[in-house]
Amino acid sequence: MELIKIENLEKVYQDNGVPVHALHTLSLNVNQGEFTAIAGPSGSGKTTLLNIIGALDKPTNGTVYFEGVNLLEKSKRELSSLRLHKLGFIFQAYNLIPVLTAMENIEFSMMLLGVSEKERRERAMKAMEELEIAELAHKRPNEMSGGQQQRVAVARAIVNNPPIVLADEPTANLDSVTAHNLIDIMEKMNEEKNITFIFSSHDRQILDHARRIVFLKDGHIEEDVHK
């Protein structure tokens, strides 16, 4: 099933009055259940593309369909609600809420959805067990290693069972062993829960985990490799 359909995408930033073509003539389809990587050198447009797919940014031209819905026609409020219900985010800098424990961070995304406290506890606990981080439940982010924080971030992203999780360079701050483990658990979640993952990286070895790699160069797709 087609989850995301991008047609003729163009994104132009204004940098002090100078137009910067971050993306141009880019078309891309992503199906439910994919485990896809976006690759490319620095400045090639990976973050820009993920932000547009994640309804955080608007394209200058072109259309983006999410589950058949044209995102360009949606208001800010509707996009916010879409992110809440349909998307999970994993950031390079983990970005957990520093004053909340691991458990509370995971609960937080359910709280935003209005899930009852009891159910939140159960589901957060279950997610932590699946990701083998149950022992971190009552630790705060500053008491955890980067790899541990990023696992909590994965748990936070998947706990509401969104159709898709977007991860912009999730392993960039991690050492290579931790990075591979993290991609492994993302892959596990993808297989077990059929959650679509799109992640970006410029690390060749990390990219090898993906079943599909979209290579960007200068704002357009240079190569689209399905394994």
Next chain:
Amino acid sequence: MLFTLAWRNIWRNTRRSLIILTSIVVGLAAMIFMEGLARGLMRQTLENQLGAHVAHIQIHKRGFNDNKVVQNFMVNSDSILSVLPQYGAIKTFSERTIAFGLLSSATNSSGVSIVGIRPSQEEKVTTIKRSLIEGRYLSGEPREIVLSKRLSESLNIGLGDRVVAMASALDGKIGSEVFRVVGIYHTSNSSFDKMHIFIPMQNAQEMLHAGSQTAEVAILAGSIDSVQTLKNNLEKKLGSDYEVLSFYDLVPSLVKQIEVTDQMMIVYYLIIGVAMIFGIINTMLMSVFERIHEFGVLKAMGMKESKLFSMVVIEAFLLGVVGTLTGTIIGISITLVLQKTGLNFASFAEGLSSWGFASIVYPLMDYSSVMTNVMVILFICILAAMYPAYRAVKLEPINAIRYV
């Protein structure tokens, strides 16, 4: 969960939160204390003046208050005295003659208000007997006089000395009499002290050739709140031959002063309130700007604007709750302690006493106005958080996430 989050966020920057908390605590405690002090000072001043002489209600022949001469005495006060016991609101009353005249010693003389009283009545209405610092009160014996320390000093006399009182009598002649000083009083109101001397009613009436006529009946009500009703009832009963005056009519300047003090308190609150608003806006803005990145993440996750807004407002509200709670406890404690011990203004006492203020002031706690202050400050906290919360909500997640 929002409350937990807000609470923990407050303590991320302990020093900043403590600074703003301190300003709320000090502000509120000062408000409570200052209000108690002003209230106590005013209440005391009022009670002192009413207690020393004015009482709650005075009845005269119509016109006496504007022109205090013997010709305006009440010819037959019995009709009044006989109806007063019917009123349950009346605690006690005392009949007086009043005449302006001259009091002379061997060396000096002074203009005074000569008050003729029946000691057994008068001692229940006023505090003069309790204000004696030397000698005793009038005993009922003729030609005794009680005057103030201040007057005795300017006349150079002491207990047992003789003085001559003179005043113009009913028939236009000058009446005079010799008195022996039996008691010397002192109140906190120096202008009252310099003016008022007390002699037996009998002597006063003889001196003024006034027969059995008297100037006024001073009435003390059971409670200060019942004064207005009592006045209205007495007015209706006694008719237009008499004037029934409450202390509101008799010492309007004092009543006015109390009103002005209340208004001054409002100005004072406004200043504190405005300072607090800016303090809180500043604190909350700093804390929002420090967390731009974090708010960006929350917005990216799809947190509703209303929720994000509440989160910031709740933080300010919790600061307010902690601040007002502590401030109230401190403010009330200080006020209650001083309500017992009193606050000594002896160093300013000379200045104060000419206004009729006591030199030891007992603040007066008023819990309902404390409640109002607390509510207002909580409201201020919420109000002051609006703008910072708005700024947090208006962040674009994409810019905020990039922000480092």
